[in-house]
Structures are given as structure tokens and as C-alpha cells.
Amino acid sequence: MSYGGLNMSRRIRRTAYTDRVEAAGVRGFSVVNHMLLPKAFQKSVTDDYYHLREHVQIWDVSVQRQVEIKGTDATKLVQWMTSRDISKATIGQCLYVPLVDDKGGMINDPVLLKLEDDRYWLSIADSDVLLWAKGLALGAGMEVEISEPDVSPLAVQGPKAEDLMVKVFGEAIRQVKFFRYARFDFKGTSQVIARSGYSKQGGFEIYLDDSALGHDLWDTIWDAGQSFNISPGCPNLIERIEGGLLSYGNEMTRQNNPLECGMDDYVVLDGSIDFIGLEALQKIKADGITKHIRAIIFEGEPCPTCAKPWPVMADDNKNIKIGEVTSAMYSPRLEKNIGLSMVDRDYWNPGQKVTVECVDGLLRKGFVSKLPLSE
Amino acid sequence: MSYGGLNMSRRIRRTAYTDRVEAAGVRGFSVVNHMLLPKAFQKSVTDDYYHLREHVQIWDVSVQRQVEIKGTDATKLVQWMTSRDISKATIGQCLYVPLVDDKGGMINDPVLLKLEDDRYWLSIADSDVLLWAKGLALGAGMEVEISEPDVSPLAVQGPKAEDLMVKVFGEAIRQVKFFRYARFDFKGTSQVIARSGYSKQGGFEIYLDDSALGHDLWDTIWDAGQSFNISPGCPNLIERIEGGLLSYGNEMTRQNNPLECGMDDYVVLDGSIDFIGLEALQKIKADGITKHIRAIIFEGEPCPTCAKPWPVMADDNKNIKIGEVTSAMYSPRLEKNIGLSMVDRDYWNPGQKVTVECVDGLLRKGFVSKLPLSE
Numbered sequence: 202m203s204y205g206g207l208n209m210s211r212r213i214r215r216t217a218y219t220d221r222v223e224a225a226g227v228r229g230f231s232v233v234n235h236m237l238l239p240k241a242f243q244k245s246v247t248d249d250y251y252h253l254r255e256h257v258q259i260w261d262v263s264v265q266r267q268v269e270i271k272g273t274d275a276t277k278l279v280q281w282m283t284s285r286d287i288s289k290a291t292i293g294q295c296l297y298v299p300l301v302d303d304k305g306g307m308i309n310d311p312v313l314l315k316l317e318d319d320r321y322w323l324s325i326a327d328s329d330v331l332l333w334a335k336g337l338a339l340g341a342g343m344e345v346e347i348s349e350p351d352v353s354p355l356a357v358q359g360p361k362a363e364d365l366m367v368k369v370f371g372e373a374i375r376q377v378k379f380f381r382y383a384r385f386d387f388k389g390t391s392q393v394i395a396r397s398g399y400s401k402q403g404g405f406e407i408y409l410d411d412s413a414l415g416h417d418l419w420d421t422i423w424d425a426g427q428s429f430n431i432s433p434g435c436p437n438l439i440e441r442i443e444g445g446l447l448s449y450g451n452e453m454t455r456q457n458n459p460l461e462c463g464m465d466d467y468v469v470l471d472g473s474i475d476f477i478g479l480e481a482l483q484k485i486k487a488d489g490i491t492k493h494i495r496a497i498i499f500e501g502e503p504c505p506t507c508a509k510p511w512p513v514m515a516d517d518n519k520n521i522k523i524g525e526v527t528s529a530m531y532s533p534r535l536e537k538n539i540g541l542s543m544v545d546r547d548y549w550n551p552g553q554k555v556t557v558e559c560v561d562g563l564l565r566k567g568f569v570s571k572l573p574l575s576e
Numbered sequence: 577m578s579y580g581g582l583n584m585s586r587r588i589r590r591t592a593y594t595d596r597v598e599a600a601g602v603r604g605f606s607v608v609n610h611m612l613l614p615k616a617f618q619k620s621v622t623d624d625y626y627h628l629r630e631h632v633q634i635w636d637v638s639v640q641r642q643v644e645i646k647g648t649d650a651t652k653l654v655q656w657m658t659s660r661d662i663s664k665a666t667i668g669q670c671l672y673v674p675l676v677d678d679k680g681g682m683i684n685d686p687v688l689l690k691l692e693d694d695r696y697w698l699s700i701a702d703s704d705v706l707l708w709a710k711g712l713a714l715g716a717g718m719e720v721e722i723s724e725p726d727v728s729p730l731a732v733q734g735p736k737a738e739d740l741m742v743k744v745f746g747e748a749i750r751q752v753k754f755f756r757y758a759r760f761d762f763k764g765t766s767q768v769i770a771r772s773g774y775s776k777q778g779g780f781e782i783y784l785d786d787s788a789l790g791h792d793l794w795d796t797i798w799d800a801g802q803s804f805n806i807s808p809g810c811p812n813l814i815e816r817i818e819g820g821l822l823s824y825g826n827e828m829t830r831q832n833n834p835l836e837c838g839m840d841d842y843v844v845l846d847g848s849i850d851f852i853g854l855e856a857l858q859k860i861k862a863d864g865i866t867k868h869i870r871a872i873i874f875e876g877e878p879c880p881t882c883a884k885p886w887p888v889m890a891d892d893n894k895n896i897k898i899g900e901v902t903s904a905m906y907s908p909r910l911e912k913n914i915g916l917s918m919v920d921r922d923y924w925n926p927g928q929k930v931t932v933e934c935v936d937g938l939l940r941k942g943f944v945s946k947l948p949l950s951e
Contacts, residue, residue, distance in 0.1 A: 509589075
């Protein structure tokens, strides 16, 4: 991985846990939603990957800001914003909801938490969904209040996450199903804890309400985690690519629609729900999508950091560009470079031979694969 | 200045000039509008400050993304978004326009360029104004097209900027008045160039339309600038604070209104225009604002980087918190630390004695001053 320097300012907000993250030896950050996201600690990405698959990690994912939408028209607004049917959503459920614009382009891909019948949180990726929601509501004259509450998600990820969480929050945590949440006591406060997270290794996300409790929560998890070989961590690029977890701004932008992103299960086009972009997506579906997200597995030395898209060519023909790698990393387990790319439909079949032109100028041979790569 | 590492990814977009900026020895970046903003080169901030005041610098300010609003309802939408009267704006004019929400809170403080009667650019600070505008337009059913064009602003700042620009674009550039723009030829393309920029040293901003021309433009300015002692640069924190230039996300957020920010000249409350937040701002004005942006001048060793707000106390009374420093730097010219802070109305008179509690734990004595500090 390569790092430039990051110039700190108040605008790039510190989180409830940044002091602890620094004490734990953070080496690099990213910036998401105008806030610091730890991206590297002492371990290499490879060591971190193996650790995540075997033990448990604590991740500061406060950048997953909540956009709270509440009021008489809350359900109406949220449904208008997403292609997924939320009419049967229940309190206690988490739903992955593509947000799309009038052209069917991705605005964000948050997790929706239904807190009350007229109160929701959208746990967002990197775009100002609050402004989008506020604009829509103001323009349409909807009765809602939209705010960013003081909620700082902390993720506990890895196969030992459940046992660690039991130690802190009690046996009841085992009853929380995947993409469900329940409320648990922390030092006399009621906190939302969901079985979810940005890895495929299992785990939980604590939606800590009140950043003043941040140090206390971090320390509590950290101390309890010592017997589980806990490590400070962050979303792991190798694990994420293998798991086929997309990143908004990387694999998809407003130039992509949810069908290209493989989100078909969350796109209802039969007219049973109305939402922004319905017509556009119906047309896209009828015409057939022109590209689809795929894995690219490619040879050669471990690839450099993918900081700008790398052209993907069909076979070794430099004149036929069929996609762009937008995230990539060497997988020590597969002993190959792995990347994510939208791939043109004429070439998206698994096994299609490709050439990737990395930023280092080297041409690397590879092939198209389905997602996820992990077993 | 302190830097952490910045983990690069496609999501944090490189600009039309990043290759050149790297070749010029950039040491640190910030992230604005999901894009890289160079923030430090080889020179110290102090040396950079003196250089900017004496010579000329080239700044990659591509992060000033343009939000293009065009169509039948373009003027209506832009006016709805800002507290400033744009009805008399002319093509060729640049206007500093506070964007406010329904509570009167700052959404952004862009520069508006009127390109045609029904086509505008908002040259934005760090928030997704495109989503805000699109949301409003969709909600209200307005006939507009909203997009982010491939425009990469490059700033040429400093007292020698005009002579340098003449060398590249000809004598006509001298006729461009402050906060006006005109079109100039660059290699057969027509480019918008404004006399503007995020410093008080004078200069221009080239709104380069077509990022493929980025290297060519940078090299042309750079080569022509050699006889003017040109240096790669970026908005200078000392110069910015002395000049009283606020930074969205630092000095102001949605929690601040434009009256607190000293933008009274751009807030029309007599009802002659209607905009989002009019009623809220009328009430705020009638009640009287409770705080106002001020400079804080304070003693002691050069202060550290202000990465989170520092409490400002009245006199040396720790129990009376009257503000928070949100940007700060040691000024070698004033031989004092200087910072920006919203200050409570009971304490905002120039000369008010204060104590600043910096992140290093040291208490520094100082006083309140009006802005700007520069002569």
C-alpha cells in the first residue's frame, strides 16, 4: 500500500474513537463522510487478513454516519429513495437499500435500520445522503425531520466476535440474527447492536449513541478481547474483494445503476412500489444492462495500490477495453492479484481472458470470475 | 503541521493535475469533495506564506467542483438555494453565495458563475451540493439538469499572477475585473478564467474544461512562471486566517448561519427574494445573533495543528467558555498565534481577553480581534 500525507483539520472530523485508534498505532486513514476512517495499523494488510479470518478485530467505523429520518412522512420518503420494498420492514431489522437517482444512478448503498414506525436510520457510505434527503423532503413539502445523530458505529468482526460480545453484553447477544439488531445495556445506556459488518467473517456493529461514551466502549471491548487475541483493524481490502463487498465511490458511482452492481434482489420493478428512478431502471432492465460487476483474477507480482481505475482489455487486445479495475490487492491465499471491475456484457462470462494495465505500466494477464471469491 | 498517512483509493479521486503535483514534491493532501487537495509541498507553511505574498503560485484546486444547473428553472432553483439576490447577476460575473437550509444553517458557500441566462456553475466547498440541488429539484418538480462537468479549476495566486497570466493568455487578461470572468483561448479551446481565488494576494482561477488538458495547462503555466519565481502551492493557512477567509467544515457547518459568519451583505431578508431559510433567518436576525466569527490572537509557542476545536474561555475563567478555535496557525509576521472562532456575543468585542486551551493541554492567553487581520 502507498500512502501520502494527510493534512489534519477540523473539517475532517475525528471520531469518538480516534484517540484510541492513535494509541493503538494507526498508520493510515481514509476520509469518508468528512470523517477519519482508520485504514492501516502495525500489521501488514496480509497479516491483518489472516488475523481477521481467525480471531476478532475492533474497527472504528464511525464514518458510517446515520441519517435519521423521522416524522409523519418518514416511511414515504425512505421508500421514495430506495428501489427496495420497505413496506414489510420491521423494527429490529437492518436492510441493505440501494438509493438511486432519477436516472437510476447510485446515490449511496446504506443499511437501513427501522427504529420506530416513523423513525429510521440510514447507515451510509461516502456521500451526503443527508443533503439528498433534506432536498427531496423540502422540495416535496414532506413532514419529516432529518438529522445526523451523535451515533458512532464500532464494529467487532471475526469468528471470535460472538464470544467476545457475549462477555461484554451477555448471552442474549447470541439470539441476534444476521441483519437484525436489538438493544443492549452499556453502563446504564440503551444501545443498538446489530449482527452485521463490512466483512464476511461475521460480527457485530454497535451503534453507540453518545460519543462521550466512545473511550469507555472501546476500552471495554479491548480489555474483554485480550483473551480472544483482539487486534485493532479496519475493513480489509483482500477480504472485502474476495467477499465481493462493493465500496461506494470505488466500484460504483452515480454513473452505475444497482442492476450492474448485482443488487437485483433489492430492485423492485413490477410497479408495486414507486421510487425515484423506477422508470429509468425499468428501461435499463428492458434494454438489458451493458456491464456487470465481476472479479478479475490476474497474474504477476503483487499489484500496487489502485488509486485510479486500471483499464481491462479483452484477451491481450489493447484496442478492446472491456472494463476498469477500481479496487485491487494481492491475495496471499489465492496467490493471485484480485480486483473488482465492471465488465462489458460481451466479455463478462467467467473465464474470459483479460489483460490488466496497472498504474506501474506492467501488463498482467488474467481472467474474469464471478463474485464472491471466498468459500 | 502534523500528518497521518492517507490511504489512497479510487474513491478519493485524483485530479487533472495530481501527476504534476506529485512530480512537484507534494508532501500532504487533504480530501475535499471526494478528491485530493494538495496541502503541503517542500517549503514550510511559513516560507510558503512569504512566497505567496511576494511571487506567484500554482494551485491545484480541482476540488472546487462545479455543480452545473441548467434549464428552464435554473435561475429559480439557484435563487431558492441562496440568501443572496441573484436577479441582477450578469453573464461574466462571479458571486459569493451562501447556501442555507430551512433552519438557516450553512449548506455550502460556493462561488456562482452565471454562464448563460439558464445555466450556472456553483464552484463549491466541501459538501455534496449536487445532491442537495438534485433533491430540491426532484422534490419540487423543477425543469433543470444538474451535473458535475469535467472542470478542473487551477489557481494562479500572488502579486505576480497577472503578469504571468498575461504571458500565457495575452494582455486582455488585465481587463478582467475582480470576481468577473471572461473566456480565453487555450490551445484552441475556450476556457473560463476568473479574477478570484482563495487568497488575498490577487490572482486568477482557470476553470479548465476537459481534464485531458490538465498536464498541458499545468506545464504551460509552470514554464511561463519560471521567470516569476513560481512555486507549487496551495491555500496557505496563515494567509487565509489573516485574510479572514472562512473554510466550510472548519469555521462553519450546518450548525452556523450566514449572519454569524459575517455574510450580512449576501443575506437579503426584506422579502424581495424568496429562498430556503428566509423565515428562519428573519427570526434569527430579529432575535439577534448569539455569536459571530472573530479572530483570536494568542501568545506562546507556535500552536499545534487544530484538528479538533479548542475551547476559548473568557479571561482566564475555565468555567466561561465563549467559543472554539476551529483553524489556527502561528503567524511569523505578527509573531503571534492566530485562529478563527465563533465568539459568544457577550464577549465578542475586540480586545476581550481570552484563554485558549490547545490540544497540547497548554493554556495560552490572548484576545479577540476583528477580521481581517491583514493590512
